[in-house]
Amino acid sequence: MTDGFTKHGINHLSASSINLWANAPDVWVMSYLFGKRTPMGPAPWRGICVEDAVVHTLMGGSEAEAIQMAHDKFDKRFLIGDEATSKERAMIEPMVQQSVEELLEFGKPEFSDEKSKQEKISITAKGDGWTIPVIGYLDLVFPQHGTVIDLKTTGRVPSKMSADHQLQRCIYAAAKGNMAVKFLYVSGKKSALLEDGDVAETLATAKKQIARLESFLQHCDKETARKIVPHNPGSFYWRGAEDLREEFYG
Numbered sequence: 001m002t003d004g005f006t007k008h009g010i011n012h013l014s015a016s017s018i019n020l021w022a023n024a025p026d027v028w029v030m031s032y033l034f035g036k037r038t039p040m041g042p043a044p045w046r047g048i049c050v051e052d053a054v055v056h057t058l059m060g061g062s063e064a065e066a067i068q069m070a071h072d073k074f075d076k077r078f079l080i081g082d083e084a085t086s087k088e089r090a091m092i093e094p095m096v097q098q099s100v101e102e103l104l105e106f107g108k109p110e111f112s113d114e115k116s117k118q119e120k121i122s123i124t125a126k127g128d129g130w131t132i133p134v135i136g137y138l139d140l141v142f143p144q145h146g147t148v149i150d151l152k153t154t155g156r157v158p159s160k161m162s163a164d165h166q167l168q169r170c171i172y173a174a175a176k177g178n179m180a181v182k183f184l185y186v187s188g189k190k191s192a193l194l195e196d197g198d199v200a201e202t203l204a205t206a207k208k209q210i211a212r213l214e215s216f217l218q219h220c221d222k223e224t225a226r227k228i229v230p231h232n233p234g235s236f237y238w239r240g241a242e243d244l245r246e247e248f249y250g
Contacts (some may be wrong), residue, residue: 003130004217008033012133013125015168018206021199021213023164026231027238032246038241042078042088044093047153048184049074053096053140055117056153058140059108059236063100067093094188095153102184102191106147109140113229121175123203127211136171141179147195148172148181157190167206173199 005011021028030036050248051067052073077083112119114154120136124131140149150172152165161169165183173181182195220228231249238245 001129004122004214005132006220008093008217010124010132010217010220012135013210014135015171018134018209018213019164020237022209023151024232024235024237025088025229026249027235029222029225030244031102031230033097033225034201034248036248038237039046041240042074042085043155045077046074046088046092047151050092050153051151052117053092053139054099054103055109057096057100058103058106067096069097072077087209091153091188093154095186096192097149097182098186098188099151099153102193103140103149106140106142106145106149110143111141121172123174125169125210127207127214130214132210134171134206135170138172138176141171141176143179146178146179148176150181150183152185153220154185154187157185157187157192157196159192161171161194166202170197170199170202171206174203200215 002046017028017032020031024224027038031038047058049070053063054072057063057067065188071089075090075217078089081087111117116137119141121138122133122135125134138148141147142149150169153248160182171185173179175247182193185194186191216225226248233245233249
């Protein structure tokens, strides 16, 4: 019998897709079964711009030039005007400066893919009649220190990693078993290097979520999935995508 993932043409999962299934199954169904994605807001785009600037600087480039490139990249996607967008843009410079300050001691990162400046990793989840790769992309790998660091820009630096981020970290740690995996949280004013979550326990919990997802997919075609999946119109996942939510779920 064809497993649920093969039935729907899903050939891999990721920490973000597993977390989305657990937190907002209605958004998951729309995104992964119907190919309709909610738009990226200014905050996650700001994070991408900061990461690019940090990598440029760590590789020996000018920090000032990197910050200017980050501003230019942000401005091409978002027109400055509303307060929320302007606030995110204003955080780029201090976040880059804080990140570089924290990471300089590690030296230059290494990338298996120089073009994307990332390293793809994969582990395999197995269950009753199904197997699915779980993939991810590493931000900063420092082999000389035996350390992988994922950069997280945020408005408020946490004292402990969220469950969602712990899953992401543990997937990376399982794939890079001989290296420490840490997340650097940067707000522009503060930073914290965190390493929370037991790898075996976290992945065991994730496997249960994956198994439930496979079973759901096994028993549904995509239209049935849309009709029966729990729908939460007040979820923050729909912020900025209210029209899409109305179109898809009514």
